Amino acid sequence: MTKLVIDIFDAKKPNKPGLSIEDLDENDTVLTIRRKFSAKKHLDVDRVVLRLNPRDKNLKDEQRISELKLPAKNAQLYFRDLGPQIGWKTVFLFEYAGPMLLYPLFYLRPSLVYGANASKPIHPVVTIALYCHTFHYAKRLFETQFIHRFSHGTMPIMNLFKNCSYYWGFAMFMSYFVNHPLYTPALLGPAQSYLGLIGFIVCELGNFSIHLLLRNLRPAGTKERKIPVPDGNPLTLLYNFVSCPNYTYEVFSWVSFTIMVQSLPAALFTLAGFLQMKIWADGKHRNYRKEFPNYPKGRKPIIPFLL
CATH class of the missing domain: 3.10.20.90 (Phosphatidylinositol 3-kinase Catalytic Subunit; Chain A, domain 1)
Structure with missing residues (x-):
């Protein structure tokens, strides 16, 4: 030859x-x-x-x-x-570990942030918010380590600083106001907070379900791509309507969190996340349609029937 x-x-x-x-x-x-x-x-x-x-x-x-x-x-x-490059997993571990460690500081050591007189009794929803926020990033760390299969091994090293600034900064921004001694709970009272909590839990479970489905879709050590479809778990039925239900669940997790705590910083974080995930979802949706001629035509990128 x-x-x-x-x-x-x-x-x-x-x-x-x-x-x-x-x-x-x-x-x-x-x-x-x-x-x-x-x-x-x-x-x-x-x-x-x-x-x-x-x-x-x-x-x-x-x-x-x-x-x-x-x-x-x-x-x-x-x-x-x-x-210069850095591993995707390394970036994810750093960007998710920061919020999980930084957010609780405002709750556990309020005198360091708000002064020695920060002794107002903590409202129950503030404690629930701490548990929700910590659970979210603990789940992300678990998924990064044990669930995700990365199609790309590395990314530019500057992404580490950019991503960490985003996640760490927003975590401290939200925590400062939610844990503030002058924080006031939701306008509609416990009913609004518990509605947000239920929505948060359901969306977190849905997000995890989609990540499991995607893991099982790609055999270990391969870059094989298939059209994702529901796998029998009711929370994966969202694949009948959108191409990126993991982003859908992620967005509505933070919508629910915002409803629960009724906080402007949480709403801003939700909006910023949605705008970025909409861009990612649009790109993945286009790639699916280009790669698979039989891709379901009724699906939208991220919001059922709309976007």
């Missing part, structure tokens, strides 16, 4: 001399090329992505050279250096 040679150029500086990767054959994958190029370039393989053209999408690791339709001679690819 004739060995192939592929010249790889910098996508940002395509006119500069490239590196030649030799001893390739048509059955080699993009991942094989990335590894050989990274070793020759002295870059960590996770930093390197390859493209057919400088502005094209990144090639998938599992694609074979034969699928790329490269010419037999003067075959060229382009690389992009993504910069």
Whole structure:
């Protein structure tokens, strides 16, 4: 079999001399090329992505050279250096551990935050909010460690600081006002708070159910993709209406939390989360429809029948 040679150029500086990767054959994958190029370039393989053209999408690791339709001679690819990388799981563990540890400080040590006179009796809903908030992030840490199967191994290291600033900052912002000595409970009293609590619990269970379904959809060690459908758990029936029910449940968990505590910072956190998750859901919805010709047409990205 004739060995192939592929010249790889910098996508940002395509006119500069490239590196030649030799001893390739048509059955080699993009991942094989990335590894050989990274070793020759002295870059960590996770930093390197390859493209057919400088502005094209990144090639998938599992694609074979034969699928790329490269010419037999003067075959060229382009690389992009993504910069220093960090594991997705590491980022998630840091960004979720922060809120779980920071939020309780305002409840457990009010004198450090509000002054020595912060001795007003704590309303029961404030304690319930502490348990809910802590449970939410404990669940996220558990899912990160034992449930999620990541299709990508790393992300840019700057995401660690960006994500932690978002989650840690909002946790302290919410906690400051919910645990404040001048906090007043919900306008409609215990009925409103308990309605929010019930909604929060149901949505947290629903979110966990979707994550379990997604885990079981992708066999360990693979990047296999299938159309997700309800699996018999009633809380997964939301897949009949939306493409990303995990985001739907996540949003309504925080809507319920906001109803429970009736707090503006909680509402702002909910709104910010919804706007970001709507963007993610739209992208995943488009990818599902593009990848699967038989994808259910009635589904919306995140809000049933609407969005």
